[in-house]
Amino acid sequence: MDIKKFNVGIAGYGFIGKVHAYGYRTVKFYYDDIPSEIELIGVCASSDETRRKAIKQAGFKYATDDFTELVKDRNINIVSCCLPNHLHYEFVKAALESGKHVYCDKPLALNVKEASELTEMAKKSSVKTQVVFQLRFFPAVMRAKQLMEDGYIGKVNFFRFLYLHSSCVKQTNKAYSWKAEFEKVGGGVLVDLGSHIIDLALHLVGNFKKVRATAKNITSPDKRTDDVAVLEVETTTGATGVLEASKIATGTNDEVRFEIYGSDGAVAFNSMEPNWLSVYSMNEPDSPIGGLRGYKKIETVQRYPDATGMPLAKFSIGWIRSHIACLHSFLYSIIYDKSASPSFEEALNVQKIIESSYESSRTGKTVFL
Ligand SMILES: NC(=O)c1ccc[n+]([C@@H]2O[C@H](COP(=O)([O-])OP(=O)(O)OC[C@H]3O[C@@H](n4cnc5c(N)ncnc54)[C@H](O)[C@@H]3O)[C@@H](O)[C@H]2O)c1
Structure with a gap:
């Protein structure tokens, strides 16, 4: 897939919204296989003070208090969902309907009903979707998985x-x-x-x-x-x-x-x-x-x-490095047309x-x- 440029919209700029913004800004320092340009376009937050901060701190082009603006923005082709859990469904659904790649922080939605619907929509779409369960992306966890697959600990x-x-x-x-x-x-x-x-x-x-x-x-x-x-x-x-x-x-x-x-x-x-x-x-x-x-x-x-x-x-490694690796796996899946994981289906489970x-x-x- 030829993705020359990721134009990013982040819904929510609280604790984890900043982590996502930091990830998009820095991921290319950590990995050489992301040839695409990455630009932070729009951000959504409820308070005026946070919106001003997001522009100053992360360099977004604009900020809004209405997350549907990010979804309607035709220039944006990838969105992060960093909103409180009860808003995930509405935002992710609208993003999928607008054909945007979706990187959704956990949990996927408020309940099984909402998560099932989003999973079905994602399956039918041609965009990539991933949920942020970043603990999988510590090298120690990755090594544990490899060793277990190789039979090192036998039957669990x-x-x-x-x-x-x-x-x-x-x-x-x-x-x-x-x-x-x-x-x-x-x-x-x-x-x-x-x-x-x-x-x-x-x-x-x-x-x-x-x-x-x-x-x-x-x-x-x-x-x-x-x-x-x-x-x-x-x-x-x-x-x-x-x-x-x-x-x-x-x-x-x-x-x-x-x-x-x-x-x-x-x-x-x-x-x-x-x-x-x-x-x-x-x-x-x-x-x-x-x-x-x-x-x-x-x-x-x-x-x-x-x-x-x-x-x-x-x-020495730290918590935020696992987030960078998780985001990298998502961007990689888009650029090289690989399946994204942790998937919506896994998050539904x-x-x-x-x-x-x-x-x-x-x-x-x-x-x-
Ligand atoms: N993967 C992780 O390590 C991790 C860590 C923390 C949080 N999370 C997840 O991230 C999501 C956000 O959590 P947080 O801790 O960043 O929350 P937060 O309260 O710090 O930030 C929420 C953001 O959403 C915005 N917002 C809230 N209601 C809004 C509305 N109606 N319209 C527009 N914007 C609105 C707020 O202004 C704020 O910027 C949650 O789903 C949470 O489970 C994941």
């Missing part, structure tokens, strides 16, 4: 995925955020953080067969939202696992962890130590006196196979698991997927 038997924040431990003096409102999130922490680790688990250990879940509110003012959720799942291959998403994890910052235990080995990751993947192999000799058996840390650092070396692979988990939490029963 048991796993744990955790996403931990402490933002709800104390509610006093907390600034207002739409994330505290049930209607705007479509739930609580299970949607906000849980969606990330559900995607990661599906990506690494495969599809789920059933889920039994508890989603609870401990401190949040809107009692319909949850600030801790625990899912007990079984995969279609018979592995058992636990997923925990919490904003009442006292002492944590932004911590994603997983441990995957197989018949021949194990892999483990902690996003607070993102330069390393821990691996364990039963094939290492365990004698004499333990032989060479034991967990070892693989130095995945910034060893992206397709990056330019800016910064060099040996430099995440949404189905979220809804089934809420159902299980309400009824106290296991839900078959």
Whole structure:
């Protein structure tokens, strides 16, 4: 596909809108295989102050408080959805109807109904669509996937995925955020953080067969939202696992962890130590006196196979680098006409698991997927 120029529109310039703008501005420093020009054209934000800031900070040509303006702008050929969850459906639907490539931050939509409709539309369209589950794009996670596909840990038997924040431990003096409102999130922490680790688990250990879940509110003012959720799942291959998403994890910052235990080995990751993947192999000799058996840390650092070396692979990695890699994969899919992933269909599956988990939490029963 001959894409000479990406003219970008970003709907939402809050926390993640800035990350997307930074990504479009810098991605060409990190990768040599994006020959297209990239220009930030339009941005949408509700406050006047944010709109002014977006123009000054990121260099957009114009700013608006009406996201349909970005969709109607025929000059824009690619849009990012960085709006609160309850606005994703309307914006993404309009963008698809206008034939724009869509890079949508998670979750795809508010519920399964909306996500199914968007997925159907995306399938019928000729544009590329991707959802931002950027955790897949840490080199340590990419290496874990490779090793598992190569049979390094054998058959997966048991796993744990955790996403931990402490933002709800104390509610006093907390600034207002739409994330505290049930209607705007479509739930609580299970949607906000849980969606990330559900995607990661599906990506690494495969599809789920059933889920039994508890989603609870401990401190949040809107009692319909949850600030801790625990899912007990079984995969279609018979592995058992636990997923925990919490904003009442006292002492944590932004911590994603997983441990995957197989018949021949194990892999483990902690996003607070993102330069390393821990691996364990039963094939290492365990004698004499333990032989060479034991967990070892693989130095995945910034060893992206397709990056330019800016910064060099040996430099420590950070959270934002995974966003750049995720955006790169999307732009690459457009330029070279490859399928984009995480796809809308994969995000729909995440949404189905979220809804089934809420159902299980309400009824106290296991839900078959
Ligand atoms: N992938 C990630 O790491 C990650 C991290 C944070 C947030 N997110 C996702 O990104 C999305 C946005 O989250 P955020 O934390 O950036 O939120 P935010 O509140 O910081 O920003 C939201 C932006 O949307 C704009 N907006 C809100 N209502 C609007 C309306 N009616 N019309 C026009 N503009 C409007 C606001 O002005 C603001 O610029 C959410 O879907 C969230 O789940 C993803």
